Amino acid sequence: MTEKKLTLNLDFHSGLPIYTQIVNQIQSQLANGILKPGDQLPTVRALASELRVNFNTVARAYRILDEERIISTQQGRGTYITEIPPPEASEKLRRESLGELTQRFINEALRLGFSEREISQTVKDRLKACKEPSSQEN
Amino acid sequence: MTEKKLTLNLDFHSGLPIYTQIVNQIQSQLANGILKPGDQLPTVRALASELRVNFNTVARAYRILDEERIISTQQGRGTYITEIPPPEASEKLRRESLGELTQRFINEALRLGFSEREISQTVKDRLKACKEPSSQEN
DNA sequence: TTCGTATTGTACTAATTGTATCATTGTAAT
DNA sequence: ATTACAATGATACAATTAGTACAATACGAA
Structure with missing residues (x-):
């Protein structure tokens, strides 16, 4: 196999x-x-x-x-x-794929004991950090 | 035990x-x-x-x-x-670990071609679904 | 206690894998 | 013929994981 x-x-x-x-x-x-x-x-x-x-x-x-x-x-x-979605994949499949990825992430974070609020805030922070890579603090 | x-x-x-x-x-x-x-x-x-x-x-x-x-x-x-958990370092470690987990998730999602907006929205939706498991739609 | 053995982590080495750099070859333009 | 360049090959290297032998500890039996 x-x-x-x-x-x-x-x-x-x-x-x-x-x-x-x-x-x-x-x-x-x-x-x-x-x-x-x-x-x-x-x-x-x-x-x-x-x-x-x-x-x-x-x-x-x-x-x-x-x-x-x-x-x-x-x-x-x-x-x-790599796990790239095929180009011809529909938007629905795309969404499902992101949904599954997100669900796995959330489940893992919850399993580690983080609160929904913490998760939400951290995602927000990190996404912002992606857009504005000027701030280098960790 | x-x-x-x-x-x-x-x-x-x-x-x-x-x-x-x-x-x-x-x-x-x-x-x-x-x-x-x-x-x-x-x-x-x-x-x-x-x-x-x-x-x-x-x-x-x-x-x-x-x-x-x-x-x-x-x-x-x-x-x-180790028996002696650095008290203030613990919280720092906690944040870092969520940060790393989140960064991995975001990187993966971005790599798959999803926009920051999509990611943000999906996380929001999934977290809400966690809190209110009444809505069953995917 | 003392010894024997199993369990546990350690150290060193080997094997497997991709990477980096330079040399060689072949082909086409000049 | 010479030069330039792309394709390929050769060699040495780095990163990761696996293999083997060993040392320290625990624990039970004699």
Whole structure:
């Protein structure tokens, strides 16, 4: 279950850089549901070995995908598909997703013993701090 | 009584090292009275087993907490929450822990593309729903 | 008490993973 | 031919987690 094959077809004569092909195909597989949020991708070395390319080439592809927030690479841990809502997701799904995220946050905060008032105030403060990063106090 | 469950929620995709998550959550639970001075924490092996991580990862978290004088680890005995809770530092720690939890939530929501306004509104709605569980709509 | 053993944390090392930097190669423009 | 640049490869590094052996303590049995 932890292992997923991730079959990529590279064309070494296409003129397209290897790393671009990797990027494109991972994006495609994510868009088609072959890859799902949370999935762990092969390590740069494992995928490189399978594709018969240098692992830096895979790392480059991963870095691009990471910058696009499509995957999350973590040194010493591995790389994972991020939990981004598909672009075609409806606003309702979007709301539900935020709702679930929020509910988890609130439940956790309540479980830790914080009052609703404290939670509300802290969220307000932190959101304001996001908008105005001038104040650096913690 | 010697046994306390110590429920920790690890997110293996969060980018935060496991040991950091353990440290943060234990700090939070202490700040909020879920853990109290004198409480015995699970052994490194027991907690590691439950969290499905290596016991050295737990040991690392314990060592950090020990250096912060939050817990006292005693070889051959176990690990305990420090008896002397800095009275004024406790409230400070409490605020910080809610702050960190909130910041993580906000960052995640922003990363998912939600606006500050959406986040603020959803938190408000969910908190209200907590207080008045009469309304069932989602 | 004294000893044996289980339990507990510690220390050191190894393995796995991604990162950073520079070298090499190949191709196209000049 | 030379130069420039992009793509790829090689090497060394850093971060995280896992593996193994060990030391300190507790506790019961002899």
